[in-house]
Amino acid sequence: EPxxxxxxxxxxxxxxxEVILRxxxxxxxxxxxxxxxxxxxxxxxxxxxxxxxxxxxxxIFDDQFSVERPDGSNFTLKIRSTKLEDSxxxxxxxxxxxxxxxxxxxxxxxxxxx
Amino acid sequence: xxxxxxxxxxxxxxxxxxxxxNCSYKTSINNLQWYRQNSGRGLVHLILIRSNxxxxxxxxxxxxxxxxxxxxxxxxxxxxxxxxASYFCATHNFNKFYFGSGTKLNVKP
Numbered sequence: 001e002p003x004x005x006x007x008x009x010x011x012x013x014x015x016x017x018e019v020i021l022r023x024x025x026x027x028x029x030x031x032x033x034x035x036x037x038x039x040x041x042x043x044x045x046x047x048x049x050x051x052x053x054x055x056x057x058x059x060i061f062d063d064q065f066s067v068e069r070p071d072g073s074n075f076t077l078k079i080r081s082t083k084l085e086d087s088x089x090x091x092x093x094x095x096x097x098x099x100x101x102x103x104x105x106x107x108x109x110x111x112x113x114x
Numbered sequence: 115x116x117x118x119x120x121x122x123x124x125x126x127x128x129x130x131x132x133x134x135x136n137c138s139y140k141t142s143i144n145n146l147q148w149y150r151q152n153s154g155r156g157l158v159h160l161i162l163i164r165s166n167x168x169x170x171x172x173x174x175x176x177x178x179x180x181x182x183x184x185x186x187x188x189x190x191x192x193x194x195x196x197x198x199a200s201y202f203c204a205t206h207n208f209n210k211f212y213f214g215s216g217t218k219l220n221v222k223p
Contacts, residue, residue, distance in 0.1 A: 033210065043157070043202060043213035056209040091157060093211075102147055103204070103211050107156035 002026045006092050006106035013082055013113055021077045021109045023092030032075045033093040033103065034067065036060070043091065049075065082113045119214045120203055126220040133190045135217040137203030138183075144206045146179055148188050151200045151216070160188075160201075195223040 005024045013019050025032050034046040047057040049067055066078045075094075079086055089110050093103040120137050127133055137146070145164045149157040163170045163179045163186065170177045176189040190197055198221045204211040 031209070035213075042215050043204075045210050045212065048209040050209070089154075093157075101145075101206070102159050102162045103206075104159060105149070105157040110154075 002104075004092055004094055004104050004106035006090075006109050008109060009107065010110045011112070013111070015084055015113055016081050019079050019082055019111060021079075021090050021092075021111070023075045023077070023106055024073055025075055025092065025094030026096075026104055027073070029094035029096050029104075031055075031095045031097075031101075031103075032067075032069070033095075034077045035091045035093065035105075036088040037091065037108075038085075038088045046077070046090075079111075082111075084113050087111055087113045120201070120217045122217060123215065124218045124220070126222065127193060129193060129195055129221055129223050131193055131221075133193050133197070133219055133221070135188045135201050135203075135219070137186045137188070137214055139186075139203075139205045139212070139214075140184065141207065143181075144208070146177075146186050147204045147206065147211070148175075148177060148186075149202045149204060149213075151202065153199075157202070190219075193219075193221045195221050197221050 007022045032049040037043045045058050047061045048055045064080045068076050089108045091105050091108045093105045095101045095103040147162045148160045161172045161177050163177050174191045179186045200216040200218050202213050202216045204213045
């Protein structure tokens with residue numbers, strides 16, 4: 001069964017450092033998403049991406065964040081200068097065309113900022 | 115906010131009992147989906163119900179949707195200890211999915 005894969009599964013970084021979280025969405029999907037979940041809290045929407053551009057983003061997705069689909073298969077989330085409060089589980093998801101579509105999520109990357 | 119909100123926040127039952135979780139949301143939706151998350155793990159898609167459907171079944175899962183009340187319920191019948199997890203509803207509207215806070219289900223063997 002096709003699946004969304006994320007790497008790394010766990011990343012520890014120093015405050016102020018840049019991190020790149022990587023995702024390989026399901027190959028024929030057209031919509032890509034990043035979500036985050038701070039420990040014990042809600043799954044929060046960060047950004048959606050379609051047709052090589054951001055289609056929607058939340059208030060959380062400020063100038064420190066950027067997304068890219070560099071080569072047609074990978075989908076990356078970059079945090080430019082990490083803060084302690086960026087520590088969370090980051091989930092990538094993808095979905096197909098249309099409004100009746102489920103989103104498939106990766107297993108997540110646990111980011112710990114120290 | 116369009117986010118779904120589940121209740122109860124936590125539910126503890128004995129193995130074999132049924133578990134019912136509810137979700138309410140605020141605006142119109144294309145569809146509503148339920149996901150499961152084991153502690154510290156990823157989100158697993160369980161079932162999708164379209165906005166023009168009222169009920170859907172998948173194995174031991176039964177989902178209902180009442181768009182007039184903007185609410186949905188997830189019923190897990192004959193629960194097992196392995197069903198212990200957090201369950202989230204997610205509403206889909208165009209470019210994103212909104213998640214509720216989840217119901218933490220504990221099934222005691």
